[in-house]
Amino acid sequence: MTFEIFLESLHHALIDTAAALPFLFLAYLLMEAAEHYQSARMEKAISGMGKAGPLVGAALGCIPQCGFSASASNLYAAGLISRGTLLAVFLSTSDEALPLLLGLPEGRRMILPLLLAKVVIGVAAGFAVDLCMKKWGRPRQLHDLCEHCGCDESSGILKPALWHTGHIALFLFLLNFLLCLAMHTLGEDLLSAILLKGSVLQPFAAALVGLIPNCAASVLLTQLYLAGSLSFGALLAGLCSGAGLGLAVLLKMNRSRRENGQIALTLYLISALCGLAVQLVF
DSSP, rough: OOOHHHHHHHHHHHHHHHHHHHHHHHHHHHHHHHHHHHOOHHHHHHHHHHTTTHHHHHHHHBBBBBBBHHHHHHHHHTTTSSSHHHHHHHHHHHHHHHHHHHTTTHHEEEHHHHHHEEEEEHHHHHHHHHHHHHHOOOOOOOOOTTTTTOOOOOGHHHHHHHHHHHHHHHHHHHHHHHHHHHHHHHHHHHHHHTTTTTTHHHHHHHHHTTTSSSHHHHHHHHHHHHHHSSSSHHHHHHHHOOTTTHHEEEEEOOHHHHHHHHHHHHHHHHHHHHHHHHHHHH
């Protein structure tokens, strides 16, 4: 590993973490407000929003900023949004892939089909998951964010929100830095081989790479697509499963490891199968 790779990884980790900070802070501020001032009216409003949650989540997720997925993970962990809404955000999340596609003429014409596909998949999967959870799952309850962190209830909402934002930002920075180092060390040639170039099963490998909770994964997938090493179906699979920082925040903040595993597996299967369908049809 060269010093240049070290500095580049450090730079990307700082940029990715800094970009997510405003979204994290707003999410924690909302969560603290819900915990301190929750009322029957607030719970009713949250329940009502949940019905249209996947549609709203998919629309917000397609905005090129992976901070939305981090915010959605926090809101899900607090019981403020449904699992279908969370998955809709994850599946439609767009990040550094879009600037790369905008940079080349052959990439620009793929942006609209890619975004539309991600939003449609996110909305459909989100409503389907919420329907299944309504029939066979358990409704999520608003839980106390500060139960084990030592925050004083008399501190109001601003101080705890800042504390939680700083805490998760440090975790994300360290994770981002280590993942960036690993991605740079592997290189595109090795990743191209790992991603089963020329195989009909490529969407399954790409979706697995997309699960890496770092924006660098989507950048590498896009670069491989532009270089001709990845099919459009495989790119779609990788970018659908690529929820940016969302999965990392979910694993850190959500108490239920079983739920986290179910969400990650559902995200992977939906992404891989949809990518495979697109690859076979087109």
